[in-house]
Amino acid sequence: MDSKQKPVTIMESYKAAQTVAGENSPEYKKSMLLFVAAFTAEGLAYLCFFPLLACLSDAKPLIGSAALWLCVMFVMVVLELYFRWRGHDFDFKGTIVDVAHRLRLNLGEKLKVMPQERLYSYKTGTLNNIFSVGVEYCVLSMGIVSSVIIQTVIPPVLLIVVTFFIEWRLAVAMLVLFCIAVPVQKWQRSGSSKGKKACGLALARVESDVLEYVQGLPVLRSANQTGERSASLQSALQNHRNVQTKVALEIVAPMVLMAGIVEIGLLAVLTMGVFLITKGSLTLSVAAALLVIISRFSEPLSLFSSLTQVFDIVDAALVRITELLSIKPLEVSSEPTVPGQFDIEFKQVSFAYAGQDQYALQDVSFFIPAGKLTALVGPSGSGKTTITKLIMRYADPRKGTVKIGGIDLRQIRQEDLMKNVSVVFQDVYLFDDTILNNIRMGNPDASDEQVRAAAQKAFCHEFIDRLPNGYNTVVGDIGGALSGGEKQRISIARAILKDAAIVMLDEPTAALDTQSEVAVQKAINTLVADKTVIVIAHRLSTIAGADNILVVENGTIAEQGTHTQLMTLQKRYASMWDAQQRTKQWNIAAA
Incomplete structure (x- = not known):
């Protein structure tokens, strides 16, 4: 993770939440405006303490005026409750549930259309985390978290503004306190944000390794590599523990400092108030009102500080989801075409996987006729699987073109392409x-x-x-x-x-016993009748009757032709064939 990465701002979180809300974005905006109105009313209700206590502390208490201000305070409280209740309509009416449901559907649609190369860059645990708790945290931000942030900001700001008109020195003191708290909160947020992202990555790794551990448990048991001997899972768990320990230390210091600043700062403001009373610059009623209001002023700061980690968890989920939703599918021509023929052509194709400089395929050209069987042979890592991936448009080649029926794959929609391709792995x-x-x-x-x-x-x-x-x-x-x-x-x-018109077989009988292989081969013969067939083969005897054989080596087509033609050349294919025949003879001799 980039150590210089800044935590997400409130405005960035708001924009991300709007993106997540999708078609319910107007309702989300309305909810936020209602919360602003609610907490403005709350702040005004507290500010009524100034005239209320002034009326009651007069030498001759002004009962009528006090009653009026009590009524105003009551109205503000009623308005605050009404606006807050209406603001939570986004939650209570089930809109937030609809948003979560649609968000998962949108994420699922994104997985269907995003480039497979990008899809495979995500670990299974990471995707699982995004679809489960990630979505829950996102919708949480639209209701509870958003209201808490608004509640933290508006009442204190109102208090400071009104206090300027009553006693500017106290207002300046509260403003200084607020200004000191902001950078400390940013410091806390920065450490918490980076820490939560690190914890999220570490947890995703744990989830992936746990999933892999459970799926591979029979193999691990047979190798006696379970429990403490399961190196990968143990490493992931230890890494998660180390990250959590480090993050806890980074978060505690600014949290304690923030608490100290709030308590000491408010004590300083009250001390100044007492001093001003003794000097006659401040009345006792105003000081009493300030005492009540300042205690309310401290609550949002303390609440916001303690919830910083929650905000960062929510923001981390928002970032991951918006990043996933922002991945663009492979571009398709504005006038897509559906192939009518199913021959396949690679024309000077060069391809390298994301993040790698070395080409997996280099200037590869060949033609696969429709309705014929073409075999891909060669050592592991030579580029055979990459060829089949490009036919399914796993990604676009960096150079050259891949065509089906004479049509560039960039002109064929993914759903139309996959309707015509079947794969047996x-x-x-x-x-x-x-x-x-x-x-x-x-x-x-x-x-x-x-x-x-x-x-x-x-x-x-x-x-x-x-x-x-x-x-x-x-x-x-x-x-x-x-x-x-x-x-x-x-x-x-x-x-x-x-x-489908095109069938790709990835050595489907390699791991089977003889009886199963015979049954599967019969099934394959039925499957491939009258199809364009590409088969990846390691046992050359299974593809000796292929219409064309492509020998792939180091990302290039070393040679191609029928079995008879390639044996006549006495090059790479003939060498592989002879080696496999000698292996068979050794096995017979050993038997």
């Missing part, structure tokens, strides 16, 4: 829902019969039918109730139901 992710709903994700409008037909084509209907609840069986977190082959076939059924 090596690591299948299934949601903690029924098998029926997991398959239906490929086409939300599909009927139960269509889902079952897709499952039959993917050769998974038989094992689903044997389950106690059939298609209504809940697969568990990340599909934990199913085997790897079963999960893979369900993901293929999902892709079959989607029926």
